[in-house]
Amino acid sequence: MARRGLIIAALAALLAACAAPAPFVVDGARVDVPAYAAANIDRGDIDVIWGGMIVAVRDHDTGSEIEVLAQPLDRRQRPITQAPSQGRFVIRVAQRLTRFDAPEGRYLTVRGRLIGSAEGYIGRAPYRYPILADARWALWKSGFQFDDAQWALGVGVAL
Numbered sequence: 001m002a003r004r005g006l007i008i009a010a011l012a013a014l015l016a017a018c019a020a021p022a023p024f025v026v027d028g029a030r031v032d033v034p035a036y037a038a039a040n041i042d043r044g045d046i047d048v049i050w051g052g053m054i055v056a057v058r059d060h061d062t063g064s065e066i067e068v069l070a071q072p073l074d075r076r077q078r079p080i081t082q083a084p085s086q087g088r089f090v091i092r093v094a095q096r097l098t099r100f101d102a103p104e105g106r107y108l109t110v111r112g113r114l115i116g117s118a119e120g121y122i123g124r125a126p127y128r129y130p131i132l133a134d135a136r137w138a139l140w141k142s143g144f145q146f147d148d149a150q151w152a153l154g155v156g157v158a159l
Helices: 002-018
Strands: 046-060 063-071 088-093 108-120 125-139
Touching: 002 088, 046 088
Parallel strands: 088 125
Antiparallel strands: 046 063, 046 108, 063 088, 108 125
């Protein structure tokens, strides 16, 4: 009987080891504030964990800005690529970035401090962007959304 319990415990540990951990510890960061709502928050200094697709990287005098099309995150903090957009946000960084640091079209998850918002444009339409600073991000590899194990159980009949 003890041997059976040991086997079950070993299998459970093996399955738990297969699950990829979330890139950031939540500990006080808000995950329940979507980017479109944060653009209207008057006060800053709120830690958030957001994610989405990089749509542009722009250089400015003091570093670079990464513009991100926001998407909700799953339980492992990965952007849900099929979900409707939650607006856009900008990550400000002090260093200049290259196209290899933040490639357009790649997905990321970021933890940063919401410091306010800034007026900008999407095409010709005015838009208010929430701004993140002091950010750390994790780039997801191409095709990450297909990495979940596919399980199937069935009975086949061949004729």
